[in-house]
Amino acid sequence: MAELPECKPSRRAVMASGAATALVLSTSTRRSHAQPAISTEAMIMMPVRFKVNGESRELTLDPRTTLLDALREHLHLTGTKKGCDHGQCGACTVIAGGRRINACLSLALQHDGDAITTIEGLGTPDKLHPMQAAFVKHDGYQCGYCTPGQVCSAVAVLDEIARGVPSHVQADLLQRPQASNIEMRERMSGNICRCGAYSNIAEAMADVAGGRG
Numbered sequence: 001m002a003e004l005p006e007c008k009p010s011r012r013a014v015m016a017s018g019a020a021t022a023l024v025l026s027t028s029t030r031r032s033h034a035q036p037a038i039s040t041e042a043m044i045m046m047p048v049r050f051k052v053n054g055e056s057r058e059l060t061l062d063p064r065t066t067l068l069d070a071l072r073e074h075l076h077l078t079g080t081k082k083g084c085d086h087g088q089c090g091a092c093t094v095i096a097g098g099r100r101i102n103a104c105l106s107l108a109l110q111h112d113g114d115a116i117t118t119i120e121g122l123g124t125p126d127k128l129h130p131m132q133a134a135f136v137k138h139d140g141y142q143c144g145y146c147t148p149g150q151v152c153s154a155v156a157v158l159d160e161i162a163r164g165v166p167s168h169v170q171a172d173l174l175q176r177p178q179a180s181n182i183e184m185r186e187r188m189s190g191n192i193c194r195c196g197a198y199s200n201i202a203e204a205m206a207d208v209a210g211g212r213g
Contacts, residue, residue: 048112052077053121061108068092068103071118079119079148083192090191093149093156094118100156102190119148122155131155134204142195150191154205157187161209179209 049058052075059074068085071077071094080103083091087105094103095117123129131154134140141147161183164176169186177183184205185198193201 046109048109050111050113051115053117059108063107063109065108066104067094067096067101067106067108067111067116070108071103071116077118077120081145081148083146083149088192089146089149090153091146091149093153093191095152095156098159100153117152119152122151129155130208131158131204134207135201138200138204138207140197140201140204142193142197146191146193146195150188150193150201153188153191154184154201154208157184158205158209160187179206181206184209 043062045060046063047058047060048070049056051057052071057075059070061070061074065074068080068082071080072082080094081091082104083089085092085104087102090102092103093100095101096103096106096111097114097116123132128136129151131151135147135151135154140150158179161177161179166173167177167183167186169182170177181202184202188201188205
């Protein structure tokens with residue numbers, strides 16, 4: 001009986017076969033782990049009501065919507081800036097329920113019923129808030145991107161000091177805090193100014209604090 005010739009696949013055929021097998025396995029794995037797409041129509045929307053700059057507002061939002069996006073994208077109050085979107089720069093600072101917060105770290109639904117003040121609610125071009133006027137007087141800004149958050153935070157800081165809220169640099173927690181330079185700088189440390197206008201911001205705050213005194 002004649003011997004059959006030995007069949008040796010070429011190197012090209014082996015590589016092509018391996019690539020095809022890997023592609024099939026990869027496609028199969030992706031399909032087995034694929035999650036069904038969520039229809040936007042099926043998403044649960046929820047109502048939220050709050051008073052923004054003295055005006056009652058009502059929205060129906062995706063529960064995952066941050067307060068920052070609710071203000072900027074839904075209420076078109078774009079004075080509040082989106083900087084890092086991670087709560088590290090303070091550009092999105094607003095006053096909610098009497099306290100300053102980073103709006104990017106807070107869900108809109110968490111503030112149902114709250115009173116919220118943004119930079120638009122502090123003053124107008126014709127009638128500036130004392131802190132806004134002090135920022136202008138002392139050049140407390142350069143590019144201006146962080147300024148809305150800086151002003152809102154500065155207003156809240158002086159209110160905190162007036163209410164006796166302690167800080168990390170307060171020497172005696174049994175004594176009421178004073179609007180000293182170090183006290184205000186410590187409390188404003190969460191608001192970053194890339195332009196470096198910190199000294200001018202401190203001067204503006206001291207000016208307003210002195211006026212109150």
